[in-house]
């Protein structure tokens with residue numbers, strides 16, 4: 001099986017064998033041209049000869065159409081996941097026409113009806129979703145690291161482009177440090193606040209920046225970079241069973 005996660009910044013893929021073991025995976029910035037990036041990967045995918053391609057995409061219909069055209073050349077069946085708020089594995093109060101497929105699948109990848117869970121996606125945007133015994137209560141979306149830095153640069157006269165690191169929340173005494181620590185503080189502050197309000201929810205984090213952000217969270221966080229993959233596998237496994 002080939003699993004694709006088309007996020008706003010990166011295309012991730014996982015190739016799994018017939019017992020679900022990951023045999024190959026990668027993440028690449030698609031620079032808003034995911035179909036072209038995929039084109040360059042088709043010969044590699046053909047060599048793997050997957051029997052099915054499951055896709056999560058938050059890129060909208062236009063880019064999804066282009067991706068479909070590219071995948072059509074592989075003569076391998078493929079399917080884009082659509083959010084189902086009444087899914088047997090997890091009910092959701094969220095508007096299922098709007099809920100991002102990645103958020104939904106990340107929850108599907110973790111959901112456990114015996115637990116209260118807080119699923120945090122650290123991608124282009126940070127997403128926080130609360131699940132109470134397999135009931136999705138709703139969540140939050142806010143800009144992550146790079147979006148915040150870009151908005152400061154484009155929205156101000158005196159803050160210029162810089163490539164500082166996001167490794168501390170200590171107060172800064174230079175613009176570069178004040179910006180980078182302020183951005184990190186805004187993200188970890190929000191997550192710590194939600195965590196504080198829901199002390200009995202287990203924290204699970206995924207996404208490209210999870211490892212950077214998790215270090216500053218006041219409670220133990222479970223890092224799972226395979227969460228969306230797990231959600232895709234559960235989704236398509238479930239559909240086949242029913």
Ligand SMILES: Nc1ncnc2c1ncn2[C@@H]1O[C@H](COP(=O)(O)OP(=O)(O)O)[C@@H](O)[C@H]1O
Nearest residue numbers: 007008009010011122123124125146207208209
């Ligand atoms: N402008 C950028 N330059 C370099 N890296 C970036 C930029 N924007 C995002 N990233 C990195 O890309 C990754 C995005 O994480 P990912 O979970 O793949 O996001 P998405 O699912 O939204 O595509 C993060 O590790 C982030 O640090």
Ligand SMILES: CC(C)(COP(=O)(O)O)[C@@H](O)C(=O)NCCC(=O)O
Nearest residue numbers: 007008058098099100123124125141
């Ligand atoms: C919030 C998101 C942009 C996060 O996407 P990502 O950062 O993973 O690229 C994505 O889940 C999305 O487009 N959601 C649709 C709006 C919503 O979930 O309400």
Ligand SMILES: [K+]
Nearest residue numbers: 007102121123
């Ligand atoms: K994502």
